[in-house]
Amino acid sequence: MRRLRTERGLSQGDLATAVGVSRQTINAIEVGRYDPSLGLAARLAHYFGLLIEEVFHVDVD
Amino acid sequence: MRRLRTERGLSQGDLATAVGVSRQTINAIEVGRYDPSLGLAARLAHYFGLLIEEVFHVDVD
DNA sequence: CCGTGGTGTCAAGTGCGCTTGACACCACGG
DNA sequence: CCGTGGTGTCAAGCGCACTTGACACCACGG
Numbered sequence: 001m002r003r004l005r006t007e008r009g010l011s012q013g014d015l016a017t018a019v020g021v022s023r024q025t026i027n028a029i030e031v032g033r034y035d036p037s038l039g040l041a042a043r044l045a046h047y048f049g050l051l052i053e054e055v056f057h058v059d060v061d
Numbered sequence: 062m063r064r065l066r067t068e069r070g071l072s073q074g075d076l077a078t079a080v081g082v083s084r085q086t087i088n089a090i091e092v093g094r095y096d097p098s099l100g101l102a103a104r105l106a107h108y109f110g111l112l113i114e115e116v117f118h119v120d121v122d
Numbered sequence: 123c124c125g126t127g128g129t130g131t132c133a134a135g136t137g138c139g140c141t142t143g144a145c146a147c148c149a150c151g152g
Numbered sequence: 153c154c155g156t157g158g159t160g161t162c163a164a165g166c167g168c169a170c171t172t173g174a175c176a177c178c179a180c181g182g
Contacts (some may be wrong), residue, residue: 025170037138037169041099042119045138050149052113059105072158084141088160098139098168125182136171144162152155 001057002030004048019043063091064117067108080104 005015016023022042029036036044045052066076077084082101090097096119097105106113
């Protein structure tokens with residue numbers, strides 16, 4: 001997630017506005033404070049041109 | 062979602078216990094009252110052997 | 123030395139995801 | 153006729169996803 005963002009030379013704020021959330025939300029997801037909603041996960045994956053599964057390694061148990 | 066479930070001959074309650082949520086939660090998702098969390102979406106997709114993107118048509122805008 | 127951009131984090135508030143518990147309806151088999 | 157399984161839905165409550173606003177720290181260029 002942080003890798004995908006920095007690889008593209010984006011700040012947290014840039015990515016936040018690109019997917020329509022606040023900067024703090026992007027930061028919280030990157031540092032692992034909570035998981036994004038399905039909608040936000042979909043927008044982020046779509047923005048990076050990847051599958052949700054490729055961006056987030058949710059453990060399924 | 063309902064199609065995937067009924068194709069496998071499962072009740073809402075069966076699927077609910079299979080993915081670890083309540084029956085009402087499965088029902089609410091099927092009737093579109095709200096979207097599942099990323100974790101639950103991942104467990105459901107995994108249970109059906111599909112990608113999250115194949116199970117849920119989240120509109121990305 | 124100061125300003126600026128990027129980041130980490132806190133506090134307080136809103137709304138949704140999900141819970142338990144309950145009740146009603148329908149279809150079915152006894 | 154009654155019981156049972158499957159479904160739809162309500163109410164009240166809990167915790168998380170996400171918000172705005174604020175403050176602090178660090179690195180950098182002027």
